Amino acid sequence: MHKVVLDEFRGxxxxxxxxxxxxxxxxxxxxxxxxxxxxxxxxxLKFDSVSELKRSLVEGVPANVYYSSAYYRNPQADDMNxxxxxxxxxxxxxxxxxxxxxCKDEHDTWACLDCGCRGRGFPPDACPKCxxxxxxxxxxxxxxxxxxxxxxxxxxIDDFIVPDFGVSLGEIEICFxxxxxxxxxxxxxxxxxLTGDGRREIADYVRGIGLDPKEHGxxxxxxxxxxxxxxxxxxxxxxxxxxxxxEFVSGRSQEELRAVVGPVVADNISKGREKFLxxxxxxxxxxxxxRGYSLESLMKIANAAAREHVCNIxxxxxxxxxxxxxxxxxxxxxxxxxxxxxxxSDLERFDPLRDAVAFMGGSIKIYVKEIPRVRIGDCxxxxxxxxxxxxxxxxxxxxxxxxxxxxxx
Ligand SMILES: [Zn+2]
Ligand SMILES: [Zn+2]
Numbered sequence: 248m249h250k251v252v253l254d255e256f257r258g259x260x261x262x263x264x265x266x267x268x269x270x271x272x273x274x275x276x277x278x279x280x281x282x283x284x285x286x287x288x289x290x291x292l293k294f295d296s297v298s299e300l301k302r303s304l305v306e307g308v309p310a311n312v313y314y315s316s317a318y319y320r321n322p323q324a325d326d327m328n329x330x331x332x333x334x335x336x337x338x339x340x341x342x343x344x345x346x347x348x349x350c351k352d353e354h355d356t357w358a359c360l361d362c363g364c365r366g367r368g369f370p371p372d373a374c375p376k377c378x379x380x381x382x383x384x385x386x387x388x389x390x391x392x393x394x395x396x397x398x399x400x401x402x403x404i405d406d407f408i409v410p411d412f413g414v415s416l417g418e419i420e421i422c423f424x425x426x427x428x429x430x431x432x433x434x435x436x437x438x439x440x441l442t443g444d445g446r447r448e449i450a451d452y453v454r455g456i457g458l459d460p461k462e463h464g465x466x467x468x469x470x471x472x473x474x475x476x477x478x479x480x481x482x483x484x485x486x487x488x489x490x491x492x493x494e495f496v497s498g499r500s501q502e503e504l505r506a507v508v509g510p511v512v513a514d515n516i517s518k519g520r521e522k523f524l525x526x527x528x529x530x531x532x533x534x535x536x537x538r539g540y541s542l543e544s545l546m547k548i549a550n551a552a553a554r555e556h557v558c559n560i561x562x563x564x565x566x567x568x569x570x571x572x573x574x575x576x577x578x579x580x581x582x583x584x585x586x587x588x589x590x591x592s593d594l595e596r597f598d599p600l601r602d603a604v605a606f607m608g609g610s611i612k613i614y615v616k617e618i619p620r621v622r623i624g625d626c627x628x629x630x631x632x633x634x635x636x637x638x639x640x641x642x643x644x645x646x647x648x649x650x651x652x653x654x655x656x
Contacts, residue, residue, distance in 0.1 A: 248283035248580075251611065251654050252647050253308050255640070256578055259585075259605050260304040265297040267576040270314060271434050273297060275333070277315035277322040279571050280307060283580060288313070288571070293323035310580025313571035316432070318439070327569070334439030337446065338572055339408075339453075340564035341399045342428040343392035350391035354619035357384045387619050387649075388427045393599050396428040403431060403558045404591065407453050411483055414438075416591050423599045425579030425586040430572060443568050450565040452484075455557035460488045460549035464532060467542040474542060478531035484553075491552035492545070493527050496520065507551045512544045578605060583644035584623075600624070604641045611643030612636070613652040621646070 270276060278292035278300065294300040304312065315322065316338050320331030352368040359365070359374035360381040370384045400421065408414045408431070418435040441449075451457060463485045464477040477485040479493060496504070496516060504513035516523055526535030564570055573579070573586045587603040604624050615636060618629040623642040635655055638646070646652035 248310070249647055249654050252583070252644060253283070255583070255606060255644055256310075257305055257308045259578060260301060260308070263301065263576065265301040268297045268300050268574065270575065271336075272318055275318040275320075275322060277317070277319060277330070277569075277571070278574075279313040279315075280309040281311040281313070281580070282307065283310040285310075290571075291323055291325045293321075304577070310578075312574040312577035314574050315569055316567070316572055317569040332569065335441075335568045335570070337433040337435075337438040337441060337449070338564050338567075338570055339403055339431040339433075340424075340428065340561040340572075341396050341403070341431075341559060342424075342561055343388055343396040344386055344427050345561060346392070346395050346399070346559050348392050348395050350389050351386075354387040354389055355385065357382050359383075387621070389620070390598075390600065390622065392427065397594065397597070399559050400429045400431060400594070402556075403453065403560065406487065406556065407558060408433065411452075412449070419591070420575075421589045421591065421594060422573070422575055423584075423587045423589060423597070423603050424573060425577075425584045425603060426582045430586075432572075441568075443566050446566040446568065447562075450560065450562040453558045453560055453565075454562060455484075455553060458484060458553060458557075460553055461542075461546055463488050465542060465546070465549070471539055471541060474534045474537045474540065474545060475532045476527070476534045476545075479528060487556050488549055488553050489527065489531070491556050492549055493524060495548060495552035495555070496527075497524055504548075508544045508547050512540065515539070579648075581648050583641065583648045606641040606644060609640035610637050611640050611647075612655040613638060613643050613646060614655050615646065615652045618646065618651050 274295060277290065278294055279288045279290040280292065281288045294303070317335040318333045320333060321329060324330045347369050355369065356365065356367055357370035359377060359379060360383050361379040362374060362377040364374050364376040370382050373380045374382065404419065408419065409416065414433055414435060418433055420432040420434060422430045424430055464475070466475045468475070477489040479486055479489040481489065501513055501517045504516055526537040529535040575586050575588050577586055579586060583605060584599070584603040585605040589597045600622055601624050613636060615631050615634050617632045620627065620629045621642070623645050624639060626639045626642050628636065628638060628642065647654060
């Protein structure tokens with residue numbers, strides 16, 4: 248990595264108050280460092296105090312700093328069996344890279360390594376021209392991507408973690424990852440002992456895996472007779488499905504309804520939309536004597552509507568009982584932004600591209616290879632290609648870390 252980046256990272260860690268590196272039960276965590284240019288992490292580190300960790304960061308200037316979601320008796324043991332696992336926080340990872348957003352057409356490109364076919368936006372699973380799966384991607388993240396990831400975090404907290412799992416806001420920590428998304432840590436005795444299987448159940452529940460709306464209280468008395476369904480005030484997926492159907496029918500155009508249930512049923516619903524909605528809300532579980540719709544059509548709507556309420560987490564992170572996750576207030580080696588803690592009450596107005604900026608003031612001269620529009624703080628540049636520019640320090644370091652620019656003196 249360029250010397251200017253290493254110098255700036257070292258400066259950041261020198262200035263950082265050591266207490267900002269504290270995590271719950273600090274001495275029981277395994278630490279891992281990844282240095283610039285290295286593929287392999289240095290693992291099984293244990294620090295006796297946050298000052299000792301800080302010293303190590305100032306001296307070694309790693310690109311990325313991780314700690315274990317797990318608590319160990321011997322965090323430094325290099326044999327996982329000898330570590331003495333004593334539980335782990337429950338972690339959720341939401342990464343904008345995994346979510347299809349329209350803005351990806353503006354800033355992401357992909358190329359097939361076999362035939363050279365190229366395209367913009369979310370990469371295909373296989374090349375549309377030759378069918379091979381070796382796809383190279385160049386991805387960026389913009390305000391739109393990060394806003395989408397934030398909405399997913401709110402959904403996770405407000406629709407699942409708090410109401411369905413009974414976790415209080417005091418037991419969660421939210422972090423901006425420093426690059427493309429957010430992490431949610433549930434730090435509570437209640438989840439510490441969960442096994443991998445237990446965590447998988449939670450991940451599947453949140454992702455709606457194996458969710459069959461029909462199993463959530465729906466029944467039709469006779470062929471096209473009255474429908475019985477869940478109450479919008481029910482807990483868990485029952486209530487979510489009832490609310491999802493209500494929202495879906497009230498908010499969708501006729502075209503969109505047609506795509507789900509076909510023209511006849513869609514036109515029927517459109518004509519009697521008010522009544523349909525009233526039926527759902529009026530006297531559950533008897534959906535207001537709703538008649539004339541087959542349960543099958545209703546389930547098509549339920550499935551489509553419920554899909555919009557699942558939460559887009561990276562399940563591998565949640566079910567891992569000894570995950571290494573980013574250290575709060577450390578720098579991200581691909582962005583020079585910091586892994587910033589955000590309180591729930593500040594999350595709505597949190598702007599990661601401003602509030603996670605670690606370098607204030609100063610400017611850097613760089614040679615830009617190729618970038619889409621990029622904003623850091625108040626400064627916006629690009630799209631640009633093959634040009635020199637002088638930019639604010641934080642933006643320059645961002646582009647250098649992304650590998651999209653070289654320093655100029
Ligand atoms: Zn191809
Ligand atoms: Zn975007």
